[in-house]
Amino acid sequence: MDPDSDRGRVYHYLVGHPREPASRLAARCGLSETVVRAVLKELAAEEFVVATDPEPGVSAAGEDSWEDAWEALPPAQVVEALLQRDAALRSALRRTGTELEQLYRFARKDAGHYGALEVVEDAARVLAISRQLQQAARHQIRVIDMPPYSGTAGHYLEQEVLQRERMAAGVAYRTIYHGSAFDDPVAGPNMARMIAAGEQARTLDDPPLKLAISDDELAVVTLAADARPGVVSLLIRPSSLFRALSNVFESLWRLAVPVSADGTGTQIDERDRQILTLMASGATDDAIARRLGLGRRTVVRRVSALLARLGATTRFQAGVQAARRGWL
Structure with missing residues (x-):
């Protein structure tokens, strides 16, 4: 854990100062109380810190108040947990490589050899499937978006309307963008608007494939066509291959860098x-x-x-x- 990060600063301070409330931690660490509470929530979820019995204090109105105090779990225990997590991630990435190799081989066989896989080559149907995938989702859409960005400005605006409708209906969108999306004149602004609307977004320099997954029902992999211009979509229904693609996404999501709405397309002094x-x-x-x-x-x-x-x-x-x- 980087000692200069917000997380590292809060944890390191708690190691030497047990049973501290968030308000005192904020003052000691030079952070806002909002940031400290968010960091404590993250650390507690990862079992690095734990809330203890509330400590007495005084509210802004001068009345007695009680505030949860926080305690760091033993550093040896935290380090061991981080090492185990790193080992698990490495193992997951190895499985991801094997699973992608399976996908590579399946994509180059006749679809009839694998019942859960359907090859779609018609461009209009590819776009229709993308809309249907989103409209059918009840819980979440997971996307890996990468070049080529062939859609027109009109296509992206239509996608924005659909995505806003689905998010308003309670469907969560998690998207991993290729790093070059920031520089694309159409995809970049679209990404910024969707993040501002509530999309959870992360970036990777070079994702391995273009992917969309609707709940646990349907995955669509988009590949460049081998023998002609354009793309081919592979529809994968619930199966071992579907689970492999879901694992691929989650492994890459953990490795990707979060993107904030404030950080897209702005400058600094x-x-x-x-x-x-x-x-x-x-x-x-x-x-x-x-x-x-x-x-x-x-x-x-x-x-x-x-x-x-x-x-x-x-x-x-x-x-x-x-x-x-x-x-x-």
Whole structure:
């Protein structure tokens, strides 16, 4: 856990200061109370910290109040959990490689050899299937979106209308975008608008395939046609291959970098660019403060704001996101 990240700062402080309430943690760590509460929620979900009995305090109105106190779980236990998680992720990625190899082989056989797979070559039907996949979803749509971005501006606007309708109906959208989406004149603005509307989005430099999954019912893989221009879609229904594709998505989702609505298509001032450059080089808050002649609390505050703006939880993620936006 990066000690200079919000998560690392909160956990490290709790290690040496047990039973601290969020309000005191915020003051000690130089973060807002909102950020600290969000970090504590994440750490508790990962079993790195635990809430203890409430501590007495005084409210803004001068009345007695009670606030949950927090305790760090033993560092040895946390480190072991992180090591096990890393081992599990490596294992999952190896399975992903095997599963993608299966998909590669199935895609190059006649569809009749595998009952759960259907090959669709007609472009109009490919678009119709995309709409049907979304309209039939009840819980979630998972998407890996990558070039070529062949849709027209009109196509993207129609997709936006449909996606907004489905999200309003309670369907969650989780999308992994190719890093180049930021620079595409049509796909980039579409991505920004959908994130602002509530889509959960992450990016990868080079996703392995174009994929859409509706609940646990249907997956659609889109590939470049081998013998002609255009694309071919593979429809995969519930099966071992479907489960493999679902696992592929979840493995890639864990590796992808979160994207925030505020971070898409915007610019930063020169001081924040200097801070980001030093962050990317591995400089600590104290080193950044000395280098730029700023107070440490100012640096902590601006680093926290940059991480939130970039949708990043670590300095490494912030550096990746900033580079993708052309900020560095």
